[in-house]
Amino acid sequence: MEKRIIILGLFIAVNCLFTSCQNDGDFLDTEAESSLDESVIFSNPDLAKGAIDGILEPMGQTDSYRGRFIPYYGFNTDTEYNYSSSSTSSRSGLFHYDATPTNSDMNRDRNVWAMMYQGIERANICIRGLRTYGNPEPGSDLGQLLGEALTLRAVYYADLVKTWGDVPARFEPITSETIYLPKSNRDIIYKQILSDLGDATDLVAWPNESAYTSSVERINKAFVKSLRARIAMVAAGFQQYPDGVRRSNDPELSVQDMYTLALNEAEDVIASGKAHLNPSFEGFWRSYNQEKLTAGVESLWEIPFAAGRGRVLFSFAVRHRGADQHTEQPRGGSAGPLATVFYDYDKDDTRRDVTCVPYEYGNPIDGFAQQELTNIDSWYFGKYRYEWMDRIVTSTNDDGVNKIYMRYAEVLLIAAEASNELKGPTAAAPYLKEIRMRAFPSAVHAEKVDNYVSNLTSKSGMLDAIIKENKFEFTGEMERKQQLIRWNLLGENLAEAKEKMTNLSNRTGEYADVPTTLYYKYQEDGETLDIYGLERGEDQNPGPEYSAKSWDVIEEADIDFIFKPGLDPDNRQLWPIWQVFIDGSNGLLVNDYGY
Secondary structure, three states: OOOOOOOOHHHHHHHHHHHHHHHOHHHHHOOOHHHHOHHHHOOOHHHHHHHHHHHHHHHHOOOOHHHHHHHHOOOOOOOEEEOOOOOOOOOHHHHOOOOOOOOOOOOOOOOHHHHHHHHHHHHHHHHHHHHHHOOOOOOOHHHHHHHHHHHHHHHHHHHHHHHHOOEOOOOOOOOOOOOOOOOEOHHHHHHHHHHHHHHHHHHOOOOOOOHHHOEOOOOOHHHHHHHHHHHHHHHHOOEEEOOEEEOOOOHHHOHHHHHHHHHHHHHHHHHHOOOOOOOOHHHHHHHHHOOOOEOOOOEEEEEOOOOOOOOHHHHHOOOEOOOOOOOOOOOOOOEEEOHHHHHHOOOOOOHHHHHEEOEEEOOOEOOEOOEEEOOOOOOEEOOOOHHHOOOOOOOOOOOOOOEEEEEHHHHHHHHHHHHHHHHOHHHHHHHHHHHHHHHOOHHHHHHHHHHHHHOOOOHHHHHHHHHHHHHHHHOOOOOHHHHHHHOOOHHHHHHHHHHHHHHHHHOOHHHOOOOOEEEEEEOOOOOOEEEEOOOOOOOOOOOOOOEEEEOOOOOHHHHHOOOOOOOOHHHOOOOOOOHHHHHOOOOOOOOOOOO
16 A cells, blocks of 8 residues: 655655754755755656655654654543553653653654654745745646645644644744744634635545545545634634633634634535545444545545554554464553443443453463453553454554544534534534434434434533533544643543542442443354443343453552642643753743643
8 A cells, every 4th residue: 555654755855955954054045956956846746746745754753643642642531541641651741731841751852843843844845836836726736735735734733733832833944034933822823724724625636536635645625624624623712821721812713703614614525425424433443444545435634654654553452462363563552441431331332342442462372362351440442453454563663554633523523513603503413413323223313313412402412412422432532632622621521530430430420330240251263252241230140151350449540640639631731842942942932831
């Protein structure tokens, strides 16, 4: 399959500019030999494509998206828990809202912060080159490539702002006058990337309408519009500014304007028919693990890791303790859903058993491993499974599986939320119904889709239902943290999660009927567990052929480290800028938020 996070030879000439701008400020005011080639590179679609591909290369660097941002950002939430949280390592501070600028896992000069800006600089050079030399008209190859460059720059900025808040705004290639910049108000960045994405929608093709857009590894119109809708919702939402948690004061980023923009873009995608839900939730995740890359279905765009790069399954898959029949990479299991999540699902919800897995693959004997029950406080994300792959991963550190950046289910929930705010719950109902129709078997649609949604008659009730639906749809995708922040629910929901974990451990309140013993045996394949006792009320021994396992107390430390006692997560919504970048900023960068 085509994989694009590699340094392309065609990009080397342009890349000379990037290297020099980090080492020699004077060089930036001279006419570099590589800059003389821009007229050739950006007027030729094949050469320009190589340059656009190079915008993504920084994501695959060791301490970038590959090894730091994807594995670490997004924890801990009311649904997702990183098992390093309770350790004494420096990374635990990243997860329980106690990071410091000198964090040893992050305070490195090639950390994801630097790699994001390297990607932005490459995008800036491509955008300038294409606009200067390429005549990038809608429907043309060079127009498609300019739309891709604008979108990829927006991706980097969206991730910078959600992680650090106010950051330097660079929308032109670096010069000696701009090599050092202070932070900009993030509202300026939001408005710029929303405008850029508006331009990109006119330039790129819908999924499968051109050779460029046949794969989820390339930018298409459905993704651009969906990303624009997501960013609009975030820009209008609550977030931590230097003066506190609030919505933006910029009238151009009002709830009315941003939700209208988001709804229009989401409805365009829905009406296009160019993306849709997979009929089966499990079927979608199986196809993802099988690395099916055809555009025009549920996955809108994926970060395209090369076969020897990327750590999505390495970090998040169901744990394998040794090289076995499914993988030669004994990894996975660095994070999982909170123990309460499984019991918060409706028992008929087909997303539950895909999302929440109570077992791992144990130490293999002669290369064969069995599923083995974990403890009640150690679940895994079942969306990521080596055992669902079509190939055996042999690398010791990387699995090469893409990271889904956005999928169609989010578009439906954006449409539901924006419709509810602007028009009321009746307008939101069809979008919420579509999500739940996929989640529940048809035999219970009357009760759990139609009746459930029709009873949501107030805006507040519909919003609460949408918030819950996001939880059940996206647990394990590390999108929840930003959503909780924009709803102004981060601190509140984390505190509730700690209380719920205590209630589950004590079998009180809403978890009083959760069994304290599991019973298990193996199916005929000798690998797969047959489990009794996971369902509420299953508290009778099913027979002598089953073995018993305690399913009892959750360790207090695991409850405490959802976030650190004594800290307010709403005062730590953002990571600090790492000290190496503060020190290298010529005195222009500073940390806010009490860091």
